[in-house]
Amino acid sequence: MTKTFEEINRKIKQGDAVVLTAEQMIDYVRENGSKKAAKDIDVVTTGTFGAMCSSGAMLNFGHADPPIKMQKVWLNDVEAYTGIAAVDAYIGATQLSESEGIKYGGGHVIEDLISGKDVELRATSYGTDCYPRKKITTNLALDDLNEAYLLNPRNCYQNYAVATNSTDKTIYTYMGKLLPNFGNANYTTASQLSPLINDPYLETIGIGTRIFVGGAQGHIIGEGTQHNVKVQRKNGIPVGPGATLSVRANLRDCLTKYLAGASYTGYGTSLMVGIGVPIPILNEDIAKRTAIDDSQIYTKVLDYSLPSRSKPTLKTVNYEELRSGAIEINGKEIKTSSMGSLKKSREIANLLKKWIEKGSFTLTAPVAKFPQSECRDMKHKVSYVRDITKKTPVVGLDDTLEKVSRLAVEKGVDHLPVVENNKLAGIITTWDITRAVAKGGKELRKVMTTNVITARPEEGIQVVAERLKKHGISAMPVVDESKKVLGVVTVEEIAKLAK
Amino acid sequence: MTKRYMLKFGKEVEDPVLAECILETKALIRIIKAEADGKAVVEFPAKKEKEVLAFLHERGVDAYELKKKVKLDIDLCVDCGSCISVCPTNALSFDKNKKLVFDEEKCVLCRKCIDACPRKALSLVDF
Numbered sequence: 001m002t003k004t005f006e007e008i009n010r011k012i013k014q015g016d017a018v019v020l021t022a023e024q025m026i027d028y029v030r031e032n033g034s035k036k037a038a039k040d041i042d043v044v045t046t047g048t049f050g051a052m053c054s055s056g057a058m059l060n061f062g063h064a065d066p067p068i069k070m071q072k073v074w075l076n077d078v079e080a081y082t083g084i085a086a087v088d089a090y091i092g093a094t095q096l097s098e099s100e101g102i103k104y105g106g107g108h109v110i111e112d113l114i115s116g117k118d119v120e121l122r123a124t125s126y127g128t129d130c131y132p133r134k135k136i137t138t139n140l141a142l143d144d145l146n147e148a149y150l151l152n153p154r155n156c157y158q159n160y161a162v163a164t165n166s167t168d169k170t171i172y173t174y175m176g177k178l179l180p181n182f183g184n185a186n187y188t189t190a191s192q193l194s195p196l197i198n199d200p201y202l203e204t205i206g207i208g209t210r211i212f213v214g215g216a217q218g219h220i221i222g223e224g225t226q227h228n229v230k231v232q233r234k235n236g237i238p239v240g241p242g243a244t245l246s247v248r249a250n251l252r253d254c255l256t257k258y259l260a261g262a263s264y265t266g267y268g269t270s271l272m273v274g275i276g277v278p279i280p281i282l283n284e285d286i287a288k289r290t291a292i293d294d295s296q297i298y299t300k301v302l303d304y305s306l307p308s309r310s311k312p313t314l315k316t317v318n319y320e321e322l323r324s325g326a327i328e329i330n331g332k333e334i335k336t337s338s339m340g341s342l343k344k345s346r347e348i349a350n351l352l353k354k355w356i357e358k359g360s361f362t363l364t365a366p367v368a369k370f371p372q373s374e375c376r377d378m379k380h381k382v383s384y385v386r387d388i389t390k391k392t393p394v395v396g397l398d399d400t401l402e403k404v405s406r407l408a409v410e411k412g413v414d415h416l417p418v419v420e421n422n423k424l425a426g427i428i429t430t431w432d433i434t435r436a437v438a439k440g441g442k443e444l445r446k447v448m449t450t451n452v453i454t455a456r457p458e459e460g461i462q463v464v465a466e467r468l469k470k471h472g473i474s475a476m477p478v479v480d481e482s483k484k485v486l487g488v489v490t491v492e493e494i495a496k497l498a499k
Numbered sequence: 500m501t502k503r504y505m506l507k508f509g510k511e512v513e514d515p516v517l518a519e520c521i522l523e524t525k526a527l528i529r530i531i532k533a534e535a536d537g538k539a540v541v542e543f544p545a546k547k548e549k550e551v552l553a554f555l556h557e558r559g560v561d562a563y564e565l566k567k568k569v570k571l572d573i574d575l576c577v578d579c580g581s582c583i584s585v586c587p588t589n590a591l592s593f594d595k596n597k598k599l600v601f602d603e604e605k606c607v608l609c610r611k612c613i614d615a616c617p618r619k620a621l622s623l624v625d626f
Contacts, residue, residue, distance in 0.1 A: 049577070049579075050579065051617065176581045176615060176617070177581075177585055177611075177614060177615040179584075179585055183585070184584035185584065186581070186584060260577055260618065262617035262618060263617055263618075263619060264617050265614035270617070272577060272579070272617070325583070335583065335584040335585075335586075336583075336584055337580050337581050337583045337585070338579065338580045339579055339580075339581055340579055341577050341578040341579045341580070341597075342578075342580075342593075342597045343578040343593075343596060343597040343598055344577060344578060346597070
C-alpha cells in the first residue's frame with residue numbers, strides 16, 4: 001500500500017484525511033499492525049518545544065528621512081547584525097543586552113515584538129552622500145516594520161545528549177543547571193513526538209516542506225547547520241545529535257505561546273521554539289517508523305563538567321527511563337529534567353492535526369532532499385593535557401614526611417600526589433613540608449591538601465591553563481575517571497608550548 | 500495573617516514540646532513538615548507569635564522565621580520542567596498532563612530552582 005502527497009492532499013481538502021499524532025500512532029500500530037496503519041492513516045503529526053539557540057529574525061525597519069545606512073543597530077540594547085543593506089538587520093537569539101546581560105537577549109526581543117510591545121531601535125553610521133544620517137533612535141512595534149521573518153539556521157536536533165556533572169561544584173551550561181556529584185541530569189528532545197525522530201532518514205522532509213513554526217505555518221528552507229547523517233544509530237534513530245532543520249516563518253503569524261525568550265543563568269539567552277512537522281504516511285516503512293516509542297530511542301549521558309568536545313560517556317539510556325523522572329548512574333538514582341516542554345510538544349502535534357483535519361493545512365512534497373552531509377569540528381591546532389602530562393612519583397597516605405621530603409629531593413619535584421588504593425587522596429608540596437617542619441606537624445594526612453584541583457588527560461590546554469591561574473597554583477595532578485593519577489601538568493610545560 | 504517558622508529541636512528535647520506549646524498558648528500550630536534530623540516547619544497565627552516563641556525559647560527550641568517563599572509565575576512558565584531535577588523535595592513536579600505544579604508545602608526554600616528557570620518564572624517573595 002503506497003500513497004502520494006497528491007492523494008493525501010485531496011483527502012485533506014475533502015475533509016477525509018485520517019490524522020494521528022505520533023503518540024497516538026504508537027498505539028494504533030501496536031493494535032492494528034503497520035500494514036493496516038499504512039492503509040488507514042494519512043498523516044502523523046509531530047511536535048517539539050524547547051530552547052533552540054540557532055534562531056533569530058530578519059527584520060527590515062523601513063528607511064528614515066534623511067536616510068541612514070545602519071552600521072550598528074541595537075534593539076532594546078541588544079545588538080543586531082546589519083552588515084547587509086541599509087535598514088536590514090538580523091537579530092540573533094543568543095545576543096545579550098549590553099545593559100542587562102544574560103537576563104535579556106535577542107530571544108526576548110523577538111518575544112516582545114510578537115507580543116506587540118514597542119522595541120527601542122538605536123542605530124549609528126558613518127554617513128554617506130546617499131545616506132547622510134549618522135544616528136537614529138526610535139520606538140518600533142512589529143506592525144511598524146516591513147518584513148519580519150523568523151529565520152532559524154539550526155532547529156530541531158534529531159536527538160541530543162543527556163547532561164550531568166561529576167564535579168563537586170554546580171555548573172551552569174546550555175543544558176541548564178547541573179548540580180554537583182551527579183545531582184541531576186538534563187535532556188532536551190521531545191523523543192517519541194519529535195519531528196526528526198519520526199522520519200529518521202528524512203524520507204518525507206526536505207526543502208520547502210510546510211511545517212508549524214512558533215504558532216505559524218512556516219517552511220523548512222534547508223538542512224540546518226551542523227546537519228549530520230553519518231551517525232551511530234540504534235533502531236534507526238541517531239544515538240545523539242543527527243539531522244537538523246533550517247526554518248522560516250512570518251513573525252506576524254507567530255504566537256508567544258510557541259516562541260518565547262529564555263535566559264539560562266551563567267550561560268546566556270536563547271529562544272524557545274515550537275515546531276511541528278507533518279509526516280505523510282506514504283508507505284508501510286514510514287508508518288512503522290512513526291510508531292517508534294520512547295523505549296526504542298537511545299541517547300548518551302555525558303559528563304558536562306569537562307568543557308571539551310570529547311566529554312566522557314557515562315552510559316546509554318532510553319527516553320522511557322529519562323521520562324520516568326530518574327536514571328541510575330554509578331548505583332545512585334539521579335533526578336532528570338527535560339529542558340523542553342512535553343506539554344507544549346503535545347499541544348503542537350494536536351494543533352497541527354486539527355489544522356490538517358479541517359483542511360487549513362496541506363502537505364508539500366520537498367522541492368529537494370537534504371545532502372548526506374557530515375558535521376566536523378573546527379580545523380585548528382589542538383593541544384590536550386595528555387600531550388604534556390609528565391610522569392610523577394607518588395606517595396602513599398601512610399608514608400612519613402621524612403620519606404616524602406627525601407623523594408621530593410631525589411626526584412627534584414615540588415608537587416607529590418598522595419594516593420590511597422590507587423586513587424588520588426591529596427597533594428603535598430615542598431612548601432607544605434617546610435611549613436610542617438616549622439610547626440612540628442608529623443602526619444602526612446594532616447599536612448597535605450585534600451581538596452585537590454585536578455586535570456583530565458582529554459581536556460584542552462587552554463582550559464587547564466585558566467584553571468591553574470584561577471587557583472594560583474603551578475601544577476596539578478592529571479587523573480582518569482577513577483581518580484587514578486596519570487601524571488602532573490605544570491605551568492612550565494604549558495609555557496614551553498606557548499613558545 | 501500567619502507566620503512560618505523553622506524549628507530546631509536540640510537532642511535533649513524529648514518531651515512532646517509542640518503539643519505542650521499548643522495546649523499552653525492555645526495557638527493553632529500547623530506542622531507543615533517534620534524531619535528526622537530534629538527540624539520542623541510550622542505555621543501559626545501572627546497574633547500568637549510572641550507567646551509561641553517565648554514558650555519554645557524556654558524549652559530550648561531554636562526558632563527561625565521563614566520570611567520568604569518561592570513563587571511560581573504560571574504566566575511565564577512554559578512547563579519545560581528544567582526546575583524539577585534540581586528540587587530536592589519534589590515540590591516541583593509535573594501533573595498527569597505534564598503541566599508544571601508547585602507544591603508550596605513541600606518547598607524547603609533551598610532556592611536551587613530559582614536560577615535554574617530559563618523563564619525567570621520562579622522567584623523569592625515575601626511570605
